[in-house]
Amino acid sequence: MKSPAKSPSKSPVKGRALGLVAWLAGILFFLPIAWMALTSFHSEQDAATNPPSLAASLTLDGYRDFFGAGGGASPWPSLINSAVASVVSTLFVLVLALPASYALSIRPVKKWTDVLFFFLSTKMLPVVAGLLPLYLFAKNTGLLDNIWLLVILYTSMNLPIAVWMMQSFLSEVPKAIIEAAQIDGARLPTILARVVAPIALPGIAATSLICFIFSWNELLFARVLSGVVAQTAPVFLTGFITSQGLFLAKVCAASLVISLPVLAAGFAAQDKLVQGLSLGAVK
Structure with a gap:
């Protein structure tokens, strides 16, 4: 009597490769949001530099302007x-x-x-x-x-x-x-x-x-x-x-x-x- 055929196990290399692709896709989608969040804490002068500086000083001026602290309209x-x-x-x-x-x-x-x-x-x-x-x-x-x-x-x-x-x-x-x-x-x-x-x-x-x-x-x-x-x-x-x-x-x-x-x-x-x-x- 033949023993039932065993289902082939998934290759560990293939699983790691799929996991790596998933991480790369997640990072790719997250990077623009992270960059937007970082830029929001920069001054207008630092945000306008090309290429932008990651080591620029942080400030809350953008949020103050958004909430009308500088005399602008309230959101x-x-x-x-x-x-x-x-x-x-x-x-x-x-x-x-x-x-x-x-x-x-x-x-x-x-x-x-x-x-x-x-x-x-x-x-x-x-x-x-x-x-x-x-x-x-x-x-x-x-x-x-x-x-x-x-x-x-x-x-x-x-x-x-x-x-x-x-x-x-x-x-x-x-x-x-x-x-x-x-x-x-x-x-x-x-x-x-x-x-x-x-x-x-x-x-x-x-x-x-x-x-x-x-x-x-x-x-x-x-x-x-x-x-x-x-x-x-x-x-x-x-x-x-x-x-x-x-x-x-x-x-x-x-x-x-x-x-x-x-x-x-x-x-x-x-x-x-x-x-x-x-x-x-x-x-």
């Missing part, structure tokens, strides 16, 4: 506008995407693949193509420079992606649990809130984080449709590029501060993000 209204637009639009997206994803995965409608393609096809229209009609609509309705207009636009912008992602996440929810809840008399809102949402929490967290990042980083709509009242953080950042030139240290300081909320959200939800993005990858 807090713009940061608050970005937080409101990103958080509220993400909540709206989740409220709308969860029932839609439930209908497309657990209780699939007829031709649900066509429905999914329709959702995704709305992202194929270039943003610039719809900018003029949106501007005229906002102008005629008095919604120019209004943060709630950005909330509506960010919700519609992220909703197709959220439905597409959460459909794959919710398809992994065991249908037997939902049927048991229905037998116990639970209605659809109760099933979504107390049965489906806790099981699909990693996928919901991943979807929320991606929608938050897209909303926080959006520039074109905010640049054209907002002014002073509804100005967001990315629009405020472009104000550091003036006719006098590019103040590199100040721009790096502003970019680092504006990136911190996204980095903090990603770090706080990293375990849920990994689980959510890998959910459904293995059948």
Whole structure:
């Protein structure tokens, strides 16, 4: 009787090589961020040298200028506008995407693949193509420079992606649990809130984080449709590029501060993000 064939073990050299490639890729992606952080602590004169000096003296002048200590505009209204637009639009997206994803995965409608393609096809229209009609609509309705207009636009912008992602996440929810809840008399809102949402929490967290990042980083709509009242953080950042030139240290300081909320959200939800993005990858 033949003994079962042993599976070939992975080569240690190959494993070390893959590990080295992963480290190099990680360092390659991290270097620009590290360089931006270092430049933000330099003076404008040291930041503008070519090649830049690593041994230059450190200062907080860039951060003082960003927060308006030198008499400039305060960034807090713009940061608050970005937080409101990103958080509220993400909540709206989740409220709308969860029932839609439930209908497309657990209780699939007829031709649900066509429905999914329709959702995704709305992202194929270039943003610039719809900018003029949106501007005229906002102008005629008095919604120019209004943060709630950005909330509506960010919700519609992220909703197709959220439905597409959460459909794959919710398809992994065991249908037997939902049927048991229905037998116990639970209605659809109760099933979504107390049965489906806790099981699909990693996928919901991943979807929320991606929608938050897209909303926080959006520039074109905010640049054209907002002014002073509804100005967001990315629009405020472009104000550091003036006719006098590019103040590199100040721009790096502003970019680092504006990136911190996204980095903090990603770090706080990293375990849920990994689980959510890998959910459904293995059948």
